Amino acid sequence: MIELTNLTKTYGAFRAVDRLNLRVERGEIFGFIGPNGAGKTTTIKMMGGILAPTAGSVAVCGIDMQADPENAKRRIGFIPDRPYLYEKLTGTEFLKFTADVYGVPEERFSSKAEAVLTQFALADWGQELIESYSHGMKQRLIMAAAILHDPEVLIVDEPMVGLDPLAIIMVKKLFRELAGRGISIFMSTHTLTVAEDICDRIGVIARGRLIASGTTADLQREANVSTSDLEAVFLNLTAQGAVAP
Amino acid sequence: MRALVRDIGILLRPRLAPRGLPRRLRGGASRLLVLGTAGALFWSALFAAAWRVLAYFQGIEEIGDILALKLLSMILIICFALLLFSSILTSLSKLYLSRDLLLVHSLPVPRHRIFLARWLDSTFDSGWMVLLFTLPVFLAYGLVFAAGPAYYGSVIFSLTALALTASGLSALAVMVGVILVPAGRMRSIVIVLGVLLFVALYLAVRLARPEQLVNPEVFESVLAYVGSLQAPVSPLLPSTWAYDSIRAALMGAPGASLFNAALAASAVTVLVCLLAIAAERLYFKGFSRTQVASARIFRGRGISNRLLGALPGPARAFAVKEIKSFLRDQSQWSQLFLIAALVVIYVYNFDALPLERSPIQTVYLQNLFSFLNMALALFVLTAVTARFAYPAVSLEREAFWLVKTSPLSLRTFLRIKFVIYYLPLLVLTETLIVATNLLLQVTPFMMALSTLTVFFLVPGIVSLGVGLGAAYPDFKAENPAQTVTSFGGLIFMIASAALIGLVLLLQAGPVYRIFMAGLHGRLLSPGLWAWTLAAFSAAFALSLLAILLPLRYGEKRLSELHI
Incomplete structure (x- = not known):
């Protein structure tokens, strides 16, 4: 449903997103986590057709965002982090x-x-x-x-910011229902408990690169962390990502 | 006192930093160069005109100085009125409506200090342009009257005191006003009142028929008028203190100049103290009231939905959104009064033209005016386009992400914007042209030529407005309507003036020949036919290019924009 291939965005010499490859299947909820400035919002903007990639491509339901943006956007529900x-x-x-x-x-x-x-x-x-x-x-x-x-695809940037606890519970339930109906959800968040609660898979991005991806169990293995706490996994992985070349 | 100055300094610091300059004044060297050149040209033209008029006055025996000083007094009164009006609008924004006020009011700073810092900021914003563009006039006075350095010092001091007094009085009025009427609505009321006042004054002056003063038959009344020129203006007006001080310096009486300058300075000091006391009691109360959203004025539902029902979905969506947002934004719809006033004044001017008393043949003059009227109406269109169509894309503000993520191409989006503004602006311009041509009783040829030329140029000018507005958008502008004073706005004005000038220049030659041939009952030669065809084809091609190119340019720039 969503396919990112070698997706790259540079601002001058700064590489905000670096050869990102990932695929989100039909009915899957994919969580996208990473520290501030890691490239989450830039990725989301390219997926929503707001920002043109420097290289690589975004395909939504098999439609290339660069080649046929109107058709691709028609299949997306886009929720930005700031409600303008x-x-x-x-x-x-x-x-x-x-x-x-x-x-x-x-x-x-x-x-x-x-x-x-x-x-x-x-x-x-x-x-x-x-x-x-x-x-x-x-x-x-x-x-x-x-x-x-x-929409067939929902792209969400920080869905829980500004919501009260009741609304957060409702949104989590809604996302599960939508995924049950076959809608793919790509969600960036800082709220690790939300990612842990509802995402089928989680991708961790640091300095523009996808440094890990998989279920919570996969990430624990990759981060060499025994605890089931996603926070520890996140800290460990992003610390590794920060020192990676 | 030291704490007061320190707090005000800290509060003004973001503004004094280079990035704190108004958004429209920021930019690269090329932008500054273009803006600087345009400003310098305008400034020089003002100086030349003022110098010419004053030199002419000097040549008139006995009443030359009286006329020059009367003019000085009128300039200062107009300056004071402009400063008052402009500072009411600016202080409403700076004190009650700016986005950064939420942060500023959360700071542990006494209210009167917040007020004084914002007021100083507002005074600068409302005054700099008025003062900058009156300086060439005062410079001309200094040179023509061969005044010494004390005169220039007096001008700078008096104008600064005048700006501070006007801004202080406005801020005081605004502080009281906001307690009675919410700030957002008050701005509309001020704009409407200002426009009505201007129209009333204008009509009063026009009805007095000042052009009769050059008629020798009424010469006696001119002498009476000169006598009335020497009548003193009210000593309670702050502009009188400025006038007395500048006049004394101009005439080489430094003592009187200093006395009047001290009078103005003491008024400013008292006003600042009054403002600080009033601010401590009223400012926060009014600001707090402004936070409460005002009720909707127009509650009618579905009118635009029904009117635009036949349009395709996305076009209807944007058209309905545009119309509703316009009608619900008081700073937008209140400008309609300005257009209404413009139409009244424009048409009335033509009605009042004393053509029958002209020594030149009336039919010729009527049709010459009709041709020049095309340029005038199109310049009016440029001004209205600059106010409404140019900021159309910037008016999307930070909700522009909705356009970027929607299944609507930027090309379609810009075409929708274009159509929304094109239709009413076409009606406006054609109304101006047809009404004035009827008043001028022009020939059918001139009527057809004017209406057709305007018909083909309106889309070009609107496209220039929408396209260049898209090429140079400012989604974060506090007031998008002001984006026209930016670099892109200047480019639009220049491009539009160039387009109008080129098209009319192409038409002028053949139109003159055709008109004269008609007047003398001559047949048109094949050469004239060929010239006419070539000139009109070139004008048509220019109009077409003006429709196509700006929208494409805007689309290209907008697609490259990072939001």
Whole structure:
């Protein structure tokens, strides 16, 4: 469903992402962890078609992002880490905007919008301007909009930032449900417990390179850590990654 | 006192750093060179015009000095009014609406110090342009009157005091106003009031028919007018203190100049103390009120959805978003008043033209005006495009990621933006042209020529606006409408003026010949036909290129942009 091949991004002499190769299968939740500045958001931006890679490619559902970006993007639900939205629209109007852009049929919009607003506890706020929403509410609205057009792939940058505990539980449950329906989820996060709880596989990135990838058990083996705590695994792997050439 | 100065210094430090300069003033050497050259040219033109007028006044016996000093007094009153208006808008932004205020108010600094630091920042922002561009006029006064160094010192001191007084009075008014009306809405009210005031003043001046002053039949009233020139202006106006100080320095009376300068300085000192006291009591209260989101003014639903229902999904989505965002953003829709005022003034000017008294043949003059009117209307269009279409892409602000991740190409996105602004701007420009041509009673040929030329140039100018706005976007601008004062905005203005100039230059020759042939009942020669065809084809090709190239350039630059 998602395939990154030798994905590279350089800014002048600085190599933010370095020959990244990975594949996320249908219905799989892939967690992407790494220290600050490791290249997570740059990778996610290239996957979402926001940033052009210097080399390599991104394929979504077999469609090359560089060659056919519109078609590839139509299959993606994108959730950025910062909830910047059109502040002068109401929540419902923003969903209608998304529905029109992604081609959700008119007759299905009302029921779908109502369902996602209820699901994300925004039903009472649908007619209010987004500028009056809190950070967490904006984040929830972006998530609601991202799944409105039934994407085949969900790309999420730091999904839990700004969410309250109830919303975090709901989002974790939702991601599992979506994966159960065959949607692939690529998620970058700093919240290791979230990655541990819901991801089928986890990739660790440091200094632009994928230094480890696999299930939590695989990572423990690779990091030579006996404890099941992902934090220790992360610290060990990224420390190795930091000294690696 | 030392703590006060230290705190204000610390609060202003981010602003004083090179990166703290207004975004539009930052950039590489080439940008600074272009902006600097344009500014220097404008500055020099102002100086030349002022010097010419003052030198002419000097040549008029007896009333020359009176006229020059009256002009000085009027300049200072206008300066004061401009400073007042501009500092109301700037202090609203700096004191209540800027994004960094949340951080600033969380700092352990007394409120009046935060206020004073922000106020100084605001004073600089609202005053520098007015002061910079009045300096050539004062320089011309100094040279024409052969004034000494004391005059220049007096000018700098008086103008600084005037800017501080205007900004202080505005800040005081804003502080009280924000307690009564939320800051966001107050800005719209100020803009609307300002525009209405300007239109009222303009119409009052126009209705007085100042052009009659050059008519010998009303000469007696001119003498009466000269007598009234010497009438004193109110001594309570801060501009009068500046005027008295500068005039005294100009006439070589340093004592009187110093006295008036001291008067202005004491007023500033008292004002700063008053501001500090008021700020401690009112500033935070008003800022706190501003944090509460204001209620929506327009609650009508689905109107734009229904109107644009026939459009394809993505186009409709962006069109609806654009219209709703515009109507709900008070700083945007309130500008419509400005356009309405512009239309009224524009059309009224043509209505008031005294063509019948001209010694030149009226039919010729009417049609000459009609041709020049095309340029004028297209320059008005350039100004309106600069205000609305140029910032269209920057108005996406940080939500631009939504465009980048949507299954919509940047080309389609820019075309949607183009169409949204093209249609209303075409209606506006054609309305101006047709209405003024009807008032001028031009020939059908000139009417057809004007409407067709405008029809083909409007898309070119709008495309230049949208395309160059996309090529030089500023998604982080506090007020995207101001992005037109940036490097890209300047390029747009120059490109648009060049396009208008080139097209009209191509048309001027053949149009003159065709018009004169019609006037004298002559047939058009084959050579003239060929010239006309070539000139109009070139003009048409230019218009087409102006539609295509800027949008492509904008698309290319936007696709290379990292967000």
